[in-house]
Amino acid sequence: MATQDEDSPAHQDVFVGELRRWREVRGMSRTAVAVAMGYSRSYVSKVESGHERPSREFAKAADDALNAGGALRRAWREHEAHRPVVVRPTYAERVPEPSAGSLFVEHDDAELRYDGRVYRAIMRRRLVNNGSEPITRYMIRISVDRFPGDPDLSNQLYRDRPLTWEELDLQAWYGEDRSETMRWVAQHDRDAFKEVWLQFANDSGHFPLYPGQSAWIEYTYSVQDDKWGNWFQRAVRLPTSLLSVRLDFPDHLDPAVWGLHTSMTAESMPFRTAIDEQRAGNRRIFSWTTEEPPMHARYRLEWHFRQRPPTRVEPTEKPSQVMRSLGVVQSDDPILHRAAKPFQLPEEAEDAKRVIAELVSAAKRVAHAHTFGKGMGLAANQIGIDRAASIVFPPGSDDVIMLLNPRIIENGAHHDEQYEGCLSFFDVRGLVPRPLVLHVEHQDLSGHRKITIFERGVARLVAHEIDHLHGTLYTDRLPPGAEAIPIEQYGGSGLNWQY
DSSP: OOOHHHHSHHHHOHHHHHHHHHHHHHTOOHHHHHHHHTSOHHHHHHHHHTSSOOOHHHHHHHHHHTTOTTHHHHHHHHHHTTOOOOOOOOHHHHSOSOOTTOEEEEEEEEEEEEOSSEEEEEEEEEEEEOSSSOBOEEEEEEEOOSOTTOHHHHHHHHHHSOOOHHHHOOEEEESTTOOEEOEEEEEEEOSSEEEEEEESEETTEEOOBOTTOEEEEEEEEEEEGGGOOSEEEEEOOSOEEEEEEEEEEEGGGOEEEEEEEEOSSSOOEEOSSOOEEEEETTEEEEEEEEESOOTTOEEEEEEEESSOOOOOOOOSSOHHHHHHHTTOOOTTSGGGGSOOBOOOTTTTHHHHHHHHHHHHHHHHHHHHHSOOTTOEEEEGGGGTOOBSEEEEEOTTOOOOEEEEEEEEEEEOSOEEEEEEOOGGGTTEEEEEEEESEEEEEEEOTTOOEEEEEEEHHHHHHHHHHHHHHTTOOGGGGSOTTOOOEEGGGOOOTTOOOOO
């Protein structure tokens, strides 16, 4: 039985429906969207509940904040023109009587990010089981071609330097909030092509997709730019309701992007709708969406950089010298060997904001100079600020974990050893034992204390940064008799943590 909210006029409005759906796709709360748009949360809530009429400016801000590729602006124009509102039918209305084992893709969302050295693909799909049997696995394909116009040259490249599972760093999750990791099994392993079964299971158990159920899956992988050509293709292999694609490039490369639509029976044609382009800080983002794409269609985005990426050469400076030049305090500075001064919150909230902003700015400078496959962190005393604040970027994510006045209140029972590096003496790596689980108490800007549990690689990053704020370096954690090794002997740069 439908609730009152589901039957309300606001729920039936095409713009509100699109706004809610894109919030779900991006995994953002109303508060997060409001902050990104520059609006108050109450205003966003009123629009979603139908108590406020969205303006053109609101629709544009929402489209930009959610990287919807123009979908929200189109929905607003349709609403304003008083066209008949087309409500997306429910699964039962839209999908014909299924055959056993078939799948329907409600939303296929793909993103490709480039940091100047490595491409990272982030693929999200909302799957609906349109069959009569549980779905227990899902096939994905990874295909690269450095020289699409010269197959002989590409074949030679991948024969000499095949694409490896280690460099791909394939990871997969099930659920809107990545609630479950997914195991995967290789089906085909070729030099430039991989086929993989994502399994709806992990070490903790099985979570099949039963008939009539729907769920998000997400998987990511990385490819060095010397193995990836200037193209990104989406092929429609299952009935799909909505396809969205996003390219995220450094702005200083001045990228130009265009799109081509092909099928098994037709020649290439330009996209029927324009690719949306916007700037976000020092990034250039290109977004495009299409509804009800035909089966077997292929949508190919191509690009070139009008400013060539800098030629990659072996640095003549030591890594520690590079970090010093980027403003990272080195290990001989006394500030790294004493506890940082805590914030008095909320009284010093503005000071805390400024310190966090300085940390984020410094982290961006560092990320341009080095690829961090394991994620990275930075403490305020590492940039010469004697305050108890640090940030952590988890592996493969742009999310920022902000830690103010943090302290570890409980360690998990299990430990492991992994190599760590430190920006304050980046010429070496050390094999450091750390707990696999940390319980950390920290504060938000309002002074509210909370406890967050971190696990595995993120726990290690967080522990490293909290150590900094207490005047401890990872070399202080090395077992007796152990020493850090030169970076030249370390072979794990650019790779994720191994568990």
